[in-house]
Amino acid sequence: MTAAATTVRDIALEQPASIRVFEKFGIDYCCGGRKAIALACQERSLDLQTVLAAIESAAHGEGEPAQEWASASLEALCEHIVKTHHDYVRREIPRLWLLAQKVVARHGDTHPELVHIQQLIRGAGEDLIQHLGKEEQILFPSIVNMERNLTACGPRSLGCFGSVRNPIRVMMAEHDAAGDALAQIRRLSHDFVPPEGACPTYVGFYRALAEFEQDLHRHVHLENNILFPRAIEMDESCG
Ligand SMILES: [Fe+2]
Ligand SMILES: [Fe+2]
Structure with missing residues (x-):
């Protein structure tokens, strides 16, 4: 499971399938991606565990061509x-x-x-x-x-x-x-x-x-x- 302190940018780079999850939740993974996933969730009033679980399950789905x-x-x-x-x-x-x-x-x-x-x-x-x-x-x-x-x-x-x-x-x-x-x-x-x-x-x-x-x-x-x-x-x- 991804750590709460990992930056959004690093998650997007290491697990390209997470990009779809970020898009779904409206989390900026490019310009504003240099912040911890926990902070990004807090700013969007999202539950961190829900987002992390979605990233986890996306990683087991199709990979992004990126x-x-x-x-x-x-x-x-x-x-x-x-x-x-x-x-x-x-x-x-x-x-x-x-x-x-x-x-x-x-x-x-x-x-x-x-x-x-x-x-x-x-x-x-x-x-x-x-x-x-x-x-x-x-x-x-x-x-x-x-x-x-x-x-x-x-x-x-x-x-x-x-x-x-x-x-x-x-x-x-x-x-x-x-x-x-x-x-x-x-x-x-x-x-x-x-x-x-x-x-x-x-x-x-x-x-x-x-x-x-x-x-x-x-x-x-x-x-x-x-x-x-x-x-x-x-x-x-x-x-
Ligand atoms: Fe360009
Ligand atoms: Fe450009």
Whole structure:
């Protein structure tokens, strides 16, 4: 059984099937994952033993495919992130903006929290689109070049492409900002639960936001917890 003091991030890394449990209980395992599972449960008013038991039983079910990324090439991981998560963000953000516009026009007067959610998703969406561009144009190519160079020349070879630590630090700060915006949206929307009798657009908007948060958590988990630490380790081996 997992210890109460183990961090959420470490559980997600060591037992990838736990990610589904964290999603189900609304526990942040990526940006906010550096805290003990006991504290994360306390903050969400969840019973620790119930969550630990769910993690235990998930571990005996199907494994998450994310497991393989701990040993795949960084180039393959970067490609996967772009094709799976970056493309999704680019597709979803305009759709979320449109849905937000519709629900605010129809229900913003009786549900003022929708106006706040609309502002948050607009700001976070604009920032995220820029963020994807920086990863695709600057950071990911640096990581891929570093890996290719190391594979070709061996450790301690010349020509590693400068430290990846600085761009990684910037990307992680941007992940925190996006995670904070989504956490605020989750609070304002009462965990993405629409009011009784809400119209289909309202329901669809909240469902789309919940899916967007889930994808963002998976995306940031792959970057913060797998890609970036492996890239830093490789950078250090360049000497
Ligand atoms: Fe990304
Ligand atoms: Fe990112």
